[in-house]
Amino acid sequence: MLPLAAADPGQIDVYSLSGVLGRGGQGSVYLGEDDAGVKVAVKVLHSQVADEDAHRRFLREAEAARRVAPFCTARVLDVGVSDGRPYIVSEHITGPSLERMVKGDGARFGSGLERLAVATLTALAAIHRAGVVHRDFKPGNVIMGAEGPVVIDFGIARALDQTATSSVMGTPAFMAPEQFAGGVSGPAVDLFSWASTMVFAATGAQAFKGDTMPSLMHAILTAEPDLSGVPHDLRPLLQACLNKDPAQRPTADGLLATLTGAPSGPQAMPTVPISGPQGAPVQGTIRMEAGPPLRRQPPAPVAGGGRSAAGVVHRIAAVTALICGAVVALSLFGQTIETVANWIDDDYETFLGMTSWLMITVVSLLLYIPAYTVAAWRHSVAAAICMAMTVPPALVFIFWGLALGDNDLPAFLLAVVPGVLIGLMISVSALLLWRFSLVAALLGVAAGGLVAVEALGFLVVRLPGSLPDLFYDLVQLESMATSVTLGAWALVTPALLVLRAGRAAAPKVAA
Incomplete structure (x- = not known):
């Protein structure tokens, strides 16, 4: 209102x-x-x-x-x-x-x-x-x-x-x-x-x-x-x-x-009086012979098991987003576990640092965004568009990570600015899906906000000058919270999309 x-x-x-x-x-x-x-x-x-x-x-x-x-x-x-x-x-x-x-x-x-x-x-x-x-x-x-x-x-x-x-x-x-x-x-x-x-x-x-x-x-x-x-x-x-x-x-x-x-x-x-072209009253009666009662039957089988092409695409996209989201979530959760383990044992290593797993994660992330966009389209066009808009900054972020690294401050800005944009668009996209799932919306808003804050935090760390040790500890804790929340959102939302798509595809029982 x-x-x-x-x-x-x-x-x-x-x-x-x-x-x-x-x-x-x-x-x-x-x-x-x-x-x-x-x-x-x-x-x-x-x-x-x-x-x-x-x-x-x-x-x-x-x-x-x-x-x-x-x-x-x-x-x-x-x-x-x-x-x-x-x-x-x-x-x-x-x-x-x-x-x-x-x-x-x-x-x-x-x-x-x-x-x-x-x-x-x-x-x-x-x-x-x-x-x-x-x-x-x-x-x-x-x-x-x-x-x-x-x-x-x-x-x-x-x-x-x-x-x-x-x-x-x-x-x-x-x-x-x-x-x-x-x-x-x-x-x-x-x-x-x-x-x-x-x-x-x-x-x-x-x-x-x-x-x-x-x-x-x-x-x-x-x-x-x-x-x-x-x-x-x-x-x-x-x-x-x-x-x-x-x-x-x-x-x-x-x-x-x-x-x-x-x-x-x-x-x-x-x-009843009905109006003609010039507004003059006209008396009219329309009659219809009612046929036999409608029998509720499952849809007649057609190519693809009777399911519409749009519905099949929606379900494929939801399942793809779930699989890719699981890979991304595993990497994010693993990073958090690895960080905590390194506090105990400096030599702790996992498969997450392997080049092959890094490439699998990057490919999964690139597939996750379009799959999520297609799966969310049915529920909120605006949310799907917001997620699609994360592709350009995500590509810039990946280019920075694979080709440039954090050698100097100008190059580092290629990671900070896309990171903030990605975080904001994730938050907006999740918020637009609040009617679909309030839990997923809250996770997404929190995850997107934490992504943006993390990017800004690392920028502050790279600026000239010294900062209290507490600040560095807080940045690391915030980064861990970002990984856990973002991973949970990347896994929970497509899982709910798959469940909704499955309910929509379930055949009705004839009465």
Whole structure:
């Protein structure tokens, strides 16, 4: 949560605002409290209500959202207009959005994906029964609360459109074709957006690809969706929802009945007013004959044992990182043991000083970084990029160690500066993976910080002048702590990545 800016209101009607939960194209969402001290989310919209007729239209449309049954939705508590700006007050649901969770923790799978599909469809069915069309269903509008997924911001796009003269409401990557074409925007647009959202949840990628707005619009209007990473039992249902023709898409009620195994029969959407191209009300009923209950079966065997290519690459990278991390950790732990042993016996030697083992360690380190990057990519793109950025300074550090050594201070700087950069990037990369594993994140932050401190400590030692003996002892102790912590992080994190990859690959038991 961000603090209120100078331009933000401190009060909206009876609601006192204390912070900013988010900002977007439609407006800003604030954390507020009502006069009873209950925390609420207050969304203040950018759109201006120009006249009394527009004011009444907005309130009428927004009031419809209050009639939505509170099944997997954030209940709308109040609506109004303050200083010409519409606002909607809803329950405050704590938790990350589906978008943030997928980008941070990776794609959903197994029963977690199934619960997400059923919960969000339940929400859409309740929204549609109240005569409301969401029109901006997307991963950012699904909050992964403590009690399950919750759909937010329903009815806002429809209410806003009543006050706009000519605008396209929605988020482009998850919009239905008819929203771009200016056609009828009925409940079917939500099913298209829902299916696009489920593809993102299952794969971490968009159903329709496009680097620019025109190319994205062209893909949604003309191309087939990419469902290659979607589980086989869910794929035909999403394919039906992503039909270009809204009349051919199932209803939320019908699809929910299919997913949950309800008795088959006609599943009809209630006749509700839907807006045409010029905003004129149109009455429409879309019907779907529900098929037999969906049978949960293991994915059909395909090349590679039925596993997606991306999943196989992810698992190979995780295992490679674990093997290389074990070699690096062994070298780091061995250095610490050797240092302690030399305090007792000056002649103590191990295989760690052998040239062959040194080369094995260097090669393992060079393989560890890209393998870790690929394995972490699914869980946090930013963390993977930070780790990839350690390659250039690592190469400089290795060049210094193998070719230059610490002959003079300028050459020694080729080790200090990369060492500090590597330490900082390890800390940042580990911190970005805190949702994946708090233990690994804490180890990584500590290890990276110690690496940076160790590099600076050795620089101080090399500077002209004498230092107390205690300082040299502390530098040696810090170096030992760095080796142990860095080795633990290099071993624990890929081990957890392997375990997570294994759970994702495990076949589901047929019900």
